[in-house]
Amino acid sequence: MNNILTLTFAAVLALTFTACDSGSRPQPQKGGARQVSDAERVYVAPGKLDDYYAFLSGGQSGSVFVYGIPSCRFLKEIPIFEPRAGLGYANNPGSESYRRLHETGPMWGDTHHPVLSQTEGRYDGRWLWINDKANGRVARIDLRTFETAVIKRVPNIQGAHGLAACLPSCKYVFVNGELEHDLADSTDATKYHSLIAFLDGESLETRFEVAFVGNADIASSGKDGRYVFSTMYNSENAVTSEGMIERDRDAVVAIDVPLAEKALADGKFTRVKGVPVIKPEDVPGLLTLIPVPKNPHGCNVTPDGKYVLASGKLSPTVTIIDAHTLKVVAEPEVGLGPLHTTFDGRGNAYTSLFIDSQIVKWNIEKAIKGDPTYIVDRVDVHYNVGHTKAAGADSSYPSGDWLISLNKLSKGMYLPVGPAMPESQELIDISGEKMHLVAAFASLPEPHDAVFMPRQTLADKVVQTYEPAPAAVKLGEEKIVRNGNKVDVYMTCIRSKFVPEQFEVHPNDEVTIHLTNVETIRDMTHGFALSDHGINIAVDPGQTQVVSFNAGPRGTYWYYCTWFCSALHLEMRGRMLVKAPNEPLSDSIAPPPPTQAKAQDTDKKASVSYE
Amino acid sequence: MSKPSRFPRLAILPALAASGLLVVSLKFPLWHIRMEAPQYQGREALRVEVLPGSMRGNLDEIRVLNQYIGVQVPDHLPQTRWLPVALLAGAALGLGAAFLPRKIRRFAALGVATYLTIAMLAAAGQAQWQMHQIGHNRNHHAALAGVKDFTPPLLGSTKLANFELQSGLGLGSFFIAGAVACYAGIGLAKRHSRRLVPTCETPAEPAPAEAVA
Numbered sequence: 001m002n003n004i005l006t007l008t009f010a011a012v013l014a015l016t017f018t019a020c021d022s023g024s025r026p027q028p029q030k031g032g033a034r035q036v037s038d039a040e041r042v043y044v045a046p047g048k049l050d051d052y053y054a055f056l057s058g059g060q061s062g063s064v065f066v067y068g069i070p071s072c073r074f075l076k077e078i079p080i081f082e083p084r085a086g087l088g089y090a091n092n093p094g095s096e097s098y099r100r101l102h103e104t105g106p107m108w109g110d111t112h113h114p115v116l117s118q119t120e121g122r123y124d125g126r127w128l129w130i131n132d133k134a135n136g137r138v139a140r141i142d143l144r145t146f147e148t149a150v151i152k153r154v155p156n157i158q159g160a161h162g163l164a165a166c167l168p169s170c171k172y173v174f175v176n177g178e179l180e181h182d183l184a185d186s187t188d189a190t191k192y193h194s195l196i197a198f199l200d201g202e203s204l205e206t207r208f209e210v211a212f213v214g215n216a217d218i219a220s221s222g223k224d225g226r227y228v229f230s231t232m233y234n235s236e237n238a239v240t241s242e243g244m245i246e247r248d249r250d251a252v253v254a255i256d257v258p259l260a261e262k263a264l265a266d267g268k269f270t271r272v273k274g275v276p277v278i279k280p281e282d283v284p285g286l287l288t289l290i291p292v293p294k295n296p297h298g299c300n301v302t303p304d305g306k307y308v309l310a311s312g313k314l315s316p317t318v319t320i321i322d323a324h325t326l327k328v329v330a331e332p333e334v335g336l337g338p339l340h341t342t343f344d345g346r347g348n349a350y351t352s353l354f355i356d357s358q359i360v361k362w363n364i365e366k367a368i369k370g371d372p373t374y375i376v377d378r379v380d381v382h383y384n385v386g387h388t389k390a391a392g393a394d395s396s397y398p399s400g401d402w403l404i405s406l407n408k409l410s411k412g413m414y415l416p417v418g419p420a421m422p423e424s425q426e427l428i429d430i431s432g433e434k435m436h437l438v439a440a441f442a443s444l445p446e447p448h449d450a451v452f453m454p455r456q457t458l459a460d461k462v463v464q465t466y467e468p469a470p471a472a473v474k475l476g477e478e479k480i481v482r483n484g485n486k487v488d489v490y491m492t493c494i495r496s497k498f499v500p501e502q503f504e505v506h507p508n509d510e511v512t513i514h515l516t517n518v519e520t521i522r523d524m525t526h527g528f529a530l531s532d533h534g535i536n537i538a539v540d541p542g543q544t545q546v547v548s549f550n551a552g553p554r555g556t557y558w559y560y561c562t563w564f565c566s567a568l569h570l571e572m573r574g575r576m577l578v579k580a581p582n583e584p585l586s587d588s589i590a591p592p593p594p595t596q597a598k599a600q601d602t603d604k605k606a607s608v609s610y611e
Numbered sequence: 612m613s614k615p616s617r618f619p620r621l622a623i624l625p626a627l628a629a630s631g632l633l634v635v636s637l638k639f640p641l642w643h644i645r646m647e648a649p650q651y652q653g654r655e656a657l658r659v660e661v662l663p664g665s666m667r668g669n670l671d672e673i674r675v676l677n678q679y680i681g682v683q684v685p686d687h688l689p690q691t692r693w694l695p696v697a698l699l700a701g702a703a704l705g706l707g708a709a710f711l712p713r714k715i716r717r718f719a720a721l722g723v724a725t726y727l728t729i730a731m732l733a734a735a736g737q738a739q740w741q742m743h744q745i746g747h748n749r750n751h752h753a754a755l756a757g758v759k760d761f762t763p764p765l766l767g768s769t770k771l772a773n774f775e776l777q778s779g780l781g782l783g784s785f786f787i788a789g790a791v792a793c794y795a796g797i798g799l800a801k802r803h804s805r806r807l808v809p810t811c812e813t814p815a816e817p818a819p820a821e822a823v824a
Contacts, residue, residue: 495675520671521655567679568754 038438041429044071052391053453054404055114055128056425059446062109064130064141069391069402069452072427072441080139080148081109081132088527088537094512094548095537097148104153110134112448113163113219117170117201121223121396125457127201129173131163138163138175138204143453144463152204154197155273156183162219162230162299165201166257169225172198172207176216176230180237183211183272189239195277196230196255208264208276210255212287213237215244218298218340222323223305223396227254229323231310233295245314250296251289252310252319254326259286288326292319298340298387302349303396307364311338311351318351320368332367332374334360340449342390344430345398348376352388352405357381359388359405359428361435379435381426384408390430391452403428403435404450414442423447464522466542473516473544475499480587485509487551493526493539494518496568498559500589502575509551511576516544527562530576536562554578622716622797626709629793630702632786633727637663637695640781642738644763646673648774660781661688661738664695680772681753682745690734697730698787705794721798724791731787739765 044050050068053075058065062082066075079089081101090097090107101107109132117127127149128141136157142149154160157177166172180192193211196219200207215234222228230253234244263269263283269276280287298311301323310319318338320330337355344350351360358378366374387406392398410424422442429436468474473490478499481488487509492499494517505511517526519541528545529536533552539545560573575592579585640660647656659668666688674684701723708719746761761771768777 495678519675520669 038429038436042070042072042427042439044068044073049455051455052402053455053458054450055116055453056406056443056447056450057111057114057130058444059112059448060110061444061446062111062132064111064114064128065443065447066146067441067443069404070427070439072425072439074441074443076146077444078141078146078148080111080130080141080151081107081135081137083107085536088539088545092535092537092547092549094546096546100148100151104137104151105132105135108134109137112161114449114451115163115165115173116394116451116453117165118167118395119170121168123392123395123453123457125453125461128451129163129165129201131160131175133159133161133178136160136177138173138199140202140204143458144461145466146462150202150204152199152206154199154206155275156209156277157195157197160197162217164219164221164228166198166228167221167223167225170201172257173201173204174198174219174221174228176219177209178215178217180213180215180234183277189237192237192239194232196228196253197275198257198260206275208260208269208278209272210260210278210280210287212253212280214251214253216253217296220299220301220308222301222308224324226256226258227323227326228257229254229299229301229308231292231296231299232289233297235289245295248294249291250294252292252296252299252308252321254288254290254308256286256288259283290321290326290328292321292328293317293331298338298351300341300343300393302364303343303345303393303398305396309341309349309364311341313337313339313354318349320364330368330370332362334362334375335378339385340387340389342388342393342403343398344390344400344403345392346400350388350390350403350430350435352381352385354384354386354408357383357385357407359385359403359435361430377434379428379437381405381407381428381437382409382413382424382440383411387449389450389452392454394451399452399454401429401431402452403430404452405437406447406450408446410442413440425450464541465520466540468516468542469544471514471544472542473514473518475518478589480589482585482587487511489513491515492518493528493561493572495524495566496561496572498528498561498572498574500574500591502577502592503589504577504579504585505551506581506583506585507551507554507578509578510548511551512546512548514544514546515539517541524565525563526565526572528559529562530559531557533557535559538563551576551578554580622709622720622800625793625797626706626720629790630706632790632793633698633702633705636698636783636786636790639783639786641734641783641787642765642778643668643781644776644778646774646776651774662691662783663698664691666691679753679755680758681750683748683750684745685741688738688741690737694730694734698727701727701730701790705790708794709797717798717800719798720794724794724798727787727791727794731784735765 050071052069054067054069056065063080064078068075079087083090085091090101111130112133113131115129116123125143130139136154139148140150158181159179160175161178162176175197177195180194182191194216195209195211196216197209198207214232217231219230232251232253235250236243236246238244263278268282269278292310293312293315295314296310297313301308308321308323316333316336317331318334322329334351335353335356337353338351339354341349341351347364349362349364358380360378361376363374385405385407390398390403405426407424410421413424414422423446425441426437427439429438473492475492478492479490480503487505489503491513515528517539525538525540527538533549535549537545537547555578557576558573640662643660645656645658651657657669705723708716711719742763763776764778
């Protein structure tokens with residue numbers, strides 16, 4: 001009971017801090033009972049599970065962060081576009097994850113928009129897609145394992161920015177090539193185009209692209225399989241920031257997907273770098289430009305599929321467009337710097353206001369009817385909110401309980417840790433008429449967007465262990481295979497032993513370890529680190545990982561388990577013996593016989609002398 | 612009218628049922644043990660089931676854990692080699708006994724029931740010995756110090772290191788017990804029980820009304 005009181009008190013304190021302005025001392029707040037209630041709402045006792053997974057893009061970390069909601073507990077980082085030595089991801093040329101990433105481009109990425117797969121308007125728990133804005137790539141994460149399954153470079157585009165799945169089928173994901181360039185690779189700015197690329201949802205192969213003048217920004221899909229939408233700025237086709245804001249109006253782009261498929265079937269395209277590129281001038285009706293105030297940003301289709309909302313960014317408005325007729329039906333003012341809009345499924349929209357540092361709740365139908373009471377509520381966030389997302393808002397069935405505000409600056413929200421402060425997110429209860437900010441949590445830099453997945457959706461989908469692959473090494477079938485200076489060691493590990501516990505090579509041999517974790521229960525991950533070689537991999541139960549390296553000079557090099565696994569974790573290690581070039585090598589995988597006996601004797605003598 | 616010919620028909624049904632239960636029991640666990648620890652709770656608790664012909668469950672994981680306390684879990688239990696044969700033999704003998712003349716049949720059925728009881732007790736006794744061996748015939752140079760010799764419970768529960776062990780009989784044992792009961796029933800059935808199965812030759816006569824009154 002004391003613990004609960006302590007935790008509650010700590011949570012109240014945390015909330016008090018989050019409610020304070022930067023630089024001011026935390027002051028006791030009125031309404032103490034309400035504050036306790038907030039703390040209880042986000043308190044998830046140890047051993048209890050959160051209601052939602054929240055997938056936050058990692059931004060320049062090149063990954064996806066997984067948090068539990070409402071506790072805001074960090075659960076996992078899914079590395080995608082950047083090596084993570086600690087997780088053994090893409091950190092050595094022998095590994096599949098390294099090869100896959102390396103062959104698609106740089107070993108770094110900038111993830112922005114996580115997108116969940118859907119079936120019949122609901123998240124189905126299969127996949128999560130994410131873009132790499134910096135290097136024109138898209139990745140698919142398999143939610144059975146929470147690991148990257150596919151990474152593909154999208155041809156012809158630069159700045160893979162807005163990303164969305166074509167609903168309702170998720171047959172395609174489409175990604176906006178925001179940064180314009182000449183498809184023929186000249187530097188002539190008058191020939192610059194942007195592209196929207198349509199990729200196969202599973203393989204991520206690019207099926208076709210649509211080219212146009214202007215910069216495609218944020219993406220969203222209609223719900224009925226016809227139009228997909230994107231906000232578009234820089235209709236001026238300028239190359240300076242001043243030039244990009246000259247005109248008063250830019251547009252929302254609507255692409256008729258069935259018409260694009262027909263054009264593809266009819267051969268109305270040009271093939272560029274192997275990909276069919278369709279130009280709107282060749283296919284009337286393919287692309288519709290819907291005028292909106294200049295340089296819009298967020299593009300969000302309402303859960304019922306009736307409207308697409310373009311957030312004004314430089315204009316204090318959100319433009320409401322009929323998603324079927326493509327006509328503007330209203331343009332209500334919501335506040336300064338509207339960036340993104342999300343939904344609660346009860347007819348309300350929530351728009352992030354970057355300049356005002358607020359989330360504004362407003363009623364869509366009231367705004368369309370011109371009812372002046374369309375603004376329902378405002379809540380301050382800290383500070384400069386970018387994306388905001390309510391639970392389930394990208395599906396047809398938002399749950400209307402939680403909303404996350406992804407803020408760009410945290411200022412004095414947390415203990416100072418240098419000139420750069422932690423990135424900050426805030427959790428807002430939107431279940432009532434009034435919004436209520438209940439928690440804040442820090443993260444690595446820098447989440448752009450987020451999406452919530454109900455826990456139940458993944459309850460029976462997340463695998464406990466990997467099914468052993470055909471290339472898996474079986475217990476008792478470990479071996480060493482030599483081919484010139486190439487040495488393949490087929491190794492197993494299980495608490496608390498590597499087999500073999502030693503192998504022999506010559507200096508500078510090219511060594512490849514094929515390591516299978518033959519554990520049969522979940523959470524029993526083993527690592528393999530090799531001293532003085534910069535090698536660390538992680539192998540989950542049932543999984544096989546491959547690592548390659550140069551053996552280096554003569555000597556003894558220990559390898560050891562890096563994931564604390566058992567009472568004999570420290571003893572779970574083995575030796576790579578790099579012998580002189582003229583020394584014969586053993587291929588035996590049997591445990592080394594000799595020296596331990598001597599050591600034991602020494603132990604006995606020592607213990608006797610102590611007695 | 613040959614009265615003895617009706618008895619086999621009466622005895623065949625329970626004999627058939629009993630033999631069927633014995634055959635079916637081959638596919639069901641006779642015994643199970645559940646091992647729960649802080650790291651192995653709820654659905655992740657470790658479990659071993661012993662069937663007449665095999666052993667299954669989280670054996671790999673238990674072997675991994677046992678290395679720390681020097682316990683050797685056998686790959687096969689010796690019972691699993693002879694028990695299926697013993698049960699099938701009991702099923703065949705029990706079924707055959709139903710066709711014997713009444714006087715012999717009763718003794719034969721009781722004999723089969725006794726035979727099965729002894730077989731199961733022998734298997735259980737062997738299991739108890741194995742339990743003792745598992746917990747006492749350990750490698751005392753194993754990693755973890757301080758674990759005392761132990762005997763996992765054949766029936767019931769106990770605590771071993773960080774594990775709560777709970778064992779009990781499985782459905783297969785109850786099937787076999789049912790079969791034994793059927794054979795015993797055949798053996799102990801009184802002659803007048805034939806009234807339960809009236810035949811054409813001896814139609815059941817309605818009771819006189821006054822008798823009811």
